[in-house]
Amino acid sequence: MSEPLWSRSAADLLPDLKTGALKAETLMRAVLDQVAARNGPVNAFSHLDAEAALAAAREADGDLAGGKAPGPLHGIPFSVKDLLAVKGMPLEYASEAFAGQVSGDDALAIDRLRRAGAIPFAKSTTPEFGHKVLTDSPRQGVSRNPWNPEFSCGGSSGGAAVAAAMGFGPLHVSTDGAGSGRIPASCCGIVGLKPTWSAVPHETTTDLFGSLTCIGQMGRTVADVAMMFNVMKGPDPRDPWSHGGSPAPVVLPQDPLAALRGLRLRYAPRMQNRWVDPDIEVAVGAAVDRLIAAGAAQVAMPAGFAIDTASALVLMRAYQHARFGSLLDEFGGRMDRTARLGLTPQPETQTYPRLAAAARARTDIFREVERLFDGADIFITPTVASPALPAGQASDEPLVVDGVDHGPLRDSWYPYTIPYNASGHPAISIPCGLSSGGLPIGLQVVGRWHDEARLLAVAAALETLQPWAGHWAPLAGKGQPS
Numbered sequence: 349m350s351e352p353l354w355s356r357s358a359a360d361l362l363p364d365l366k367t368g369a370l371k372a373e374t375l376m377r378a379v380l381d382q383v384a385a386r387n388g389p390v391n392a393f394s395h396l397d398a399e400a401a402l403a404a405a406r407e408a409d410g411d412l413a414g415g416k417a418p419g420p421l422h423g424i425p426f427s428v429k430d431l432l433a434v435k436g437m438p439l440e441y442a443s444e445a446f447a448g449q450v451s452g453d454d455a456l457a458i459d460r461l462r463r464a465g466a467i468p469f470a471k472s473t474t475p476e477f478g479h480k481v482l483t484d485s486p487r488q489g490v491s492r493n494p495w496n497p498e499f500s501c502g503g504s505s506g507g508a509a510v511a512a513a514m515g516f517g518p519l520h521v522s523t524d525g526a527g528s529g530r531i532p533a534s535c536c537g538i539v540g541l542k543p544t545w546s547a548v549p550h551e552t553t554t555d556l557f558g559s560l561t562c563i564g565q566m567g568r569t570v571a572d573v574a575m576m577f578n579v580m581k582g583p584d585p586r587d588p589w590s591h592g593g594s595p596a597p598v599v600l601p602q603d604p605l606a607a608l609r610g611l612r613l614r615y616a617p618r619m620q621n622r623w624v625d626p627d628i629e630v631a632v633g634a635a636v637d638r639l640i641a642a643g644a645a646q647v648a649m650p651a652g653f654a655i656d657t658a659s660a661l662v663l664m665r666a667y668q669h670a671r672f673g674s675l676l677d678e679f680g681g682r683m684d685r686t687a688r689l690g691l692t693p694q695p696e697t698q699t700y701p702r703l704a705a706a707a708r709a710r711t712d713i714f715r716e717v718e719r720l721f722d723g724a725d726i727f728i729t730p731t732v733a734s735p736a737l738p739a740g741q742a743s744d745e746p747l748v749v750d751g752v753d754h755g756p757l758r759d760s761w762y763p764y765t766i767p768y769n770a771s772g773h774p775a776i777s778i779p780c781g782l783s784s785g786g787l788p789i790g791l792q793v794v795g796r797w798h799d800e801a802r803l804l805a806v807a808a809a810l811e812t813l814q815p816w817a818g819h820w821a822p823l824a825g826k827g828q829p830s
Contacts, residue, residue: 352378352382352515352826353370353374353375353378353379354378354379354381354382354515354516354517355515355820355824355826356518357518357567357568357569357571357572358421358424358518358519358567358571358572358575359569359571359572359575361375361423361424361518362420362421362422362424365418365422365423365424366412366418366422368409368412368413370423371405371409371423372405372406372408372409372412372422372423372467373402373405373406373409375405375423375424375425376401376402376405376423376425376467376469377402379425379469379515379516379517380396380398380401380402380469382514382515382516382824382825383396383470383516385825386514386516386823386824386825387514387516389492389497389823390491390492390493390494390497390501390510390514390823391473391488391489391490391491391492391507391510392427392470392472392473392491392507392508392510392511392514392516393427393470393471393472393473393507393511393516394430394438394440394442394471394472394473394474394487394488394507395430395437395438395470395471396469396470397436397437397468397469397470398469400436400469401425401467401468401469401470404467405423405467408422408423408465408467409423418465419463419464419465419466420464420465420575420578420579421461421464421465421466421519421575421576421579422464422465423465423466423467424465424466424467424517424518424519425466425467425468425469425517425518425519426461426466426467426468426469426517426518426519426520426521426576427468427469427470427471427472427507427508427511427516427517427519427520427521428458428468428470428471428472428520428521429471429472429474429478429504429505429507429508429520429521429522429523430442430471430472430473430474430488430507431474431477431478431504431523432455432457432458432521432523432552432563433451433453433454433455433458433552434451434454434455434458434468434471435451435452435453435454435458436450436451437450437451437468437471438450438451438471439451439471440487441474441476441477441478441672442473442474442475442476442477442478442485442487442488443476443477443485443487443672443675443679443683443687444486444487444679444682444683445672445675445678445679445682445683447487455550455551455552455563456549456551456552456584456586457521457548457549457550457563457580458521460579460580460582461519461521461576461579461580464579466519466579469517470511470516470517472505472506472507472508472510472511472520473485473488473489473491473506473507473510474488474503474504474505474506474507475503475504475506475684475687476683476684476687477668477671477672477687477691478503478504478505478523478525478528478561479504479668479684479686479687479690479691479743480503480504480686480687480690480743481502481503481504481526481527481528481531481743481757481761481762482500482502482503482504482506482737482741482742482743483500483501483502483503483504483505483506483507483510483532484500484684484739485684485687486682486683486684490739491503491506491507491510492510492739493510493535493536493736493739493787493821494510494513494514494536494821494822494823494824495513495536495537495736495786495787495788495821495822495823496736496785496786496787496822497739497823498738498739499535499735499736499737499738499739499787500535500736500737500738500739500741501532501535501536501736502531502532502533502534502535502536502732502736502737503528503531503532504523504525504528504532505522505523505524505528505529505532505533505540505564505566506532506535506536508520508521508522508529508532508566509522509532509533509535509536509538509540509566510532510536512533512536512538512566512567512568513536513537513538513568513820513821513824514821514823514824515820515824515826518567518568518572519565519566519567519572519575519576520565520566520567521563521564521565521566521576521580522540522563522564522565522566523561523562523563523564524540524542524561524562524564524769525559525560525561525562525664525769526560526660526661526664526762526765526766526769527731527732527762527764527765527766527769528561529541529542529562529564529566529777530542530731530765530775530776530777530790530792531731531732531762531765531777533566533731533777533790534730534731534732534777534779534788534789534790534792535732535735535736535787535788535790536736536788536821537779537782537788537790537816537819537821538566538567538568538779539566539567539568539569539570539572539573539776539777539778539779539807540564540565540566540573540776540777541564541565541566541573541577541774541775541776541800541803541804542562542564542768542769542774542775542776543562543563543564543565543577543581543774543800544562544593544772544773544774544797544798544799544800545562545589545769545772546562546587546588546589546590547562547577547581547590547593547774547798547800548562548563548564548577548580548581548590549563549582549583549584549586549587549590550562550563550587550590551584551586551587551590554670554671555667555670555671556587556588556589557588558663558666558667558670559667560660560663560664560667560769560770561769562769563580565577565580568816569811570600570778570804570807570808570811571600571808573776573804573807574598574600574804577598577800577804578597578598581593581800582595589772592797592798593798594798598800598801598804599801600804600805600808601805601808604805604808604809604811604812605642605643605809605812605813607802607805607806607808607809608639608642608643608644608806608809609643609644610643610644610645611639611643611644611645611725611726611806612644612645612646612647612723612724612725612726613636613639613640613644613645613646613647613724613725613726613727613728614646614647614648614649614720614724614726614727614728615633615636615646615727615728615729616649616653616727616728616729617629617632617633617729617730618733619655619729619763619764620654620655620657620759620763621733621754621755621759621760621761621763622754622755622760623733623749623752623754623760624730624733624734625733625734625735625749625783627735627781627783627784627785627789628730628732628733628734628735628783628789629730631780631781631783631789631791632728632729632730632780632789632791634780634781635728635780635781635791635810635813635814636728638810638813638814639806639809639810639813642809642813647723647724650719650720650722653716653719653720654716655713655716655717655763655766655767656709656712656713657758657759657763657766657767659705659706659709659710659713659770660706660709660710660713660766660767660769660770661758661766662697662698662702662703662706663703663706663707663710663770664769665690665694665697665698666698666703666706668690668691669690669691669693669698672691673691673693675691676688676691676692686742686743686744689744710770710771713767713770713771714770714771714772716767716771717767717768717771717773717794718771720794721795721796725795725796725802726793726794726795726802726803726806727793727794727795728791728792728793728794729764729791729792729794730764730789730790730791730792731762731764731765731777731790731791731792732761732762732764732765732790733747733754733760733761733762733763733764734747734749734761735783735785735787735788735789736787736788737757737761741757743757744756745757746760747760747761764792765792768794772797773794773795773796773797774794774795774796774797774798774799774800774803775792775793775794775795775803776792776793776803776804776807777790777791777792778790778791778792778793778807778810778811779791779816779819780810780814781814782819791810793806793807
């Protein structure tokens with residue numbers, strides 16, 4: 349029995365799309381039918397533009413039939429997080445303050461996907477302004493985990509991760525400011541890449557020099573994420589940090605395991621968190637053991653390694669206040685409670701001296717992360733300290749497991765992801781198993797600046813050592829492998 353179209357990867361679909369054996373319209377209809385049938389319980393999208401997507405698919409089919417050469421992503425559907433501009437679609441930041449705003453142009457990253465032949469069909473959900481690592485908002489409601497809707501999908505790119513896990517198209521554009529792409533990738537059991545700072549230009553941000561946010565890629569397979577990254581990356585004169593990466597496309601090794609021979613890795617099951625879920629520690633540790641058995645070598649952590657994540661929070665809050673703080677007077681009463689709190693300056697932290705100290709600390713964070721690669725090629729951690737949190741979790745409530753309070757989420761649940769937004773290093777979350785409760789577990793790999801090729805090669809090796817593509821979230825409606 350052939351696989352449903354919605355369940356096939358972009359890499360698998362493209363040969364048929366490029367020859368015309370598969371029509372782009374047929375694929376788009378299959379994806380839209382899957383969304384119509386199964387989005388209700390998970391709430392992956394804030395906006396669905398079926399009519400425009402089908403029209404674009406028909407145009408792509410007509411162009412191919414007329415002899416036009418297909419692009420590298422010809423006919424592939426993709427969604428975009430509702431923090432990025434897509435021409436003709438709403439750009440609302442999950443906020444009443446921007447209700448009804450429609451983008452007149454594409455962000456460059458979206459334009460590059462379009463020019464490669466991919467077709468945008470939806471905006472994915474996010475918390476208001478993308479301010480937290482859970483995905484719910486007064487405007488867009490709660491997005492839920494496709495493995496168990498009683499749990500959160502993570503955030504802030506939660507809708508994108510849900511969409512990937514549910515077969516709502518193979519490619520999904522995320523953003524990541526403190527783990528916002530990697531965290532939901534881990535919670536939903538998909539692949540999520542945060543590239544080097546501005547390897548994918550982020551020219552529409554209001555602060556090119558102070559932002560911590562990167563535009564990322566999500567999919568169910570490493571090959572799909574690599575294809576997306578290749579199309580989206582490359583310099584743009586409007587983003588000074590976009591220069592410096594290699595223009596050459598990432599090419600995954602034909603033998604992924606060969607890339608492990610001689611690879612030097614560092615592994616830390618904990619950062620500043622005192623506790624990690626035993627299921628997480630076992631699954632990630634077993635994945636590291638597989639890498640070593642296949643030819644990698646583990647080296648010791650550098651002495652005294654520590655990251656000032658508190659200063660990264662100050663920088664993020666200052667950036668968010670500069671961008672959205674002026675909305676408090678008019679719209680504060682209709683904002684998410686924690687969005688409102690985050691935009692309200694705190695006398696003890698949001699002062700000129702504290703902000704100046706945080707700006708200096710960013711240099712220290714970069715240099716500390718660089719120490720990880722003195723004698724090593726990659727750094728591995730869990731992506732988060734426990735599987736997905738309950739759907740009712742508040743971002744300013746602590747991590748509580750089995751009645752034990754492990755402290756604030758930032759320090760106890762996701763300290764693993766925060767440093768690399770401040771330092772700019774690339775990082776990727778890769779599925780590596782299921783918890784005893786049936787929720788996905790993710791492993792994070794961090795690399796040197798502009799070393800996405802190595803990260804994706806290691807991710808492909810992990811995908812080979814522990815195949816994940818056959819595992820579908822139960823709510824996707826596709827049977828699990830025996």
